[in-house]
Amino acid sequence: MEDGLKIGIIGTGAVGGYYGALLVKSGFDVHFLLRSDFDHVRQSGLRIESKNGDFNLDPVNCYFRAQEMPECDIIIVALKTIQNNQLRDILPVITTSGSIVVLLQNGLGVEKEITDIVPQTTVMGGLCFLCSNKIGPGHIRHLDYGSIRLGQYQDDTFAVGITDELKKIADIFSKSDIPVQLEASLGKARWEKLVWNMAFNGTTVILDATTDMIMNNVAARSMVGEIMAEVIHGARVCGYAIDDGFVDLMLSATEKMVEYRPSMKLDYDAKRPLETECIYWRPIRTVTEKGHDMPKSRILASQLDFLDWRNRECINNVNQKDNLKI
């Protein structure tokens, strides 16, 4: 292992906990920032259940405050995007000018936030194709998949290319059995992920359905195809050429999956806030600013905002007394 290389994990949940544990297991020096699970993990470590084999890590380097952490060469951010406001306090104290920040988050515009906070670092975005769940404090169940599409961010640059920094991270991840695909254009990779996410994340929440139920219904399947086409049009408006055939590719891939609940559906079912801002509103606003509309996505985003609001019990007394034939 590389001498003295320190890796920080911000957000030790289903994503950060899983990848962080794999890095520890293969010998890297990993430092976990925790909030709610801090006491449990300090006392009992991390427990990973995986189809690739279960394992425990005890002790692990864990911290309750960023100020107690060492400066890190690589910082993996795996918070939900709705928690990104915390990064303003965390990142400046654990990064140096040589640090690489790897954002394992969905949606649009997240890298920009990071470069605003720590402009001297290298920022990357990673799109995870991972099926895992935190089932208890420090206890993660990995069900399937696990690859990451990784690209480097640079303001206003469509395609940074495959840089040495990207290769360095890919090397570290590969040594830890984390499959990585490097992307010359992070923006395009993000939009390609949005094609699936904007179609299925919202729809599974709104229709209270798993992906297979949607695929098995003619109307719903056709609808997610229409939404995908709208996102592809949005991507083109933003300069990323995604082929129309990508819709069928995504639908076929989804067909091969068993019944899945996407991350937004898991969040909704657990009554956690939804990532509607980064996964829907930012792409919609970006496209709107360029003079185009995403009417279908707007409907989904508005419905999600309503459901999110009610899900977190902003309405306490719902009475359904009267009935109107109208």
Place this chain on the structure above:
Amino acid sequence: MEDGLKIGIIGTGAVGGYYGALLVKSGFDVHFLLRSDFDHVRQSGLRIESKNGDFNLDPVNCYFRAQEMPECDIIIVALKTIQNNQLRDILPVITTSGSIVVLLQNGLGVEKEITDIVPQTTVMGGLCFLCSNKIGPGHIRHLDYGSIRLGQYQDDTFAVGITDELKKIADIFSKSDIPVQLEASLGKARWEKLVWNMAFNGTTVILDATTDMIMNNVAARSMVGEIMAEVIHGARVCGYAIDDGFVDLMLSATEKMVEYRPSMKLDYDAKRPLETECIYWRPIRTVTEKGHDMPKSRILASQLDFLDWRNRECINNVNQKDNLKI
């Protein structure tokens, strides 16, 4: 009362049962066609609970088969539109060339179906602003409102005007304490009703919400406003000029209502099939044929088709086993 005038009621539910009972009460000769409630109503009559006073009608002229009914001068059709296929067997045997058929149904394209079946009759459409519910066999609870906007239909004619036949029906209804507003253009009246229905009927089903919950949430309220604007645009494409200000008018009117479940929400909650075809797909197709799109309405209609499909238990074994972070 007019000598020998016979009125037939097709569909003795919350709408047809209520209006039919008012007509009986004021002395008209009314004949009810019933299916599921036939035995009950033949033995015990109709029971109306209303804010305007409760009353029973026993006996009432009721029939299980159209063939047993007399020919009627006025036929009030108050079936759900999804049952309109029954009219092909019913209408020819109870109408004459002088009959007036009054359709008390939502949506688009329903009059055309009737003129195809009984082209020799006069066909009218009535839009009910009625808050009532069938709460048991032959047992109707009227909660509020009750007025009807009534217009005459003639193929390909934008505005037939206020005809003598319309005045005749208005006179009969008025004598029975049913407020009627006559419409020179049935098409425009239907589109104006669609502005509210396409926004709220679907949304209350999809979001499992009453109208007041939607009005109290910024995102949902803004969304129904957007859908209304889309329907108004659709109406214009079809030649009916509805002012943009109609959106605010409808929103204000909805704000003054207490928490309501529109008819589609009542149908959904009772696991009855939804009137998505007439209330959504026909307007959407009509506008599409004229070269314009209704993308927001399409999303709602597709979501409704999925929910309707699942609601009527086409899916028997729903398992939600796996979770994918995607």
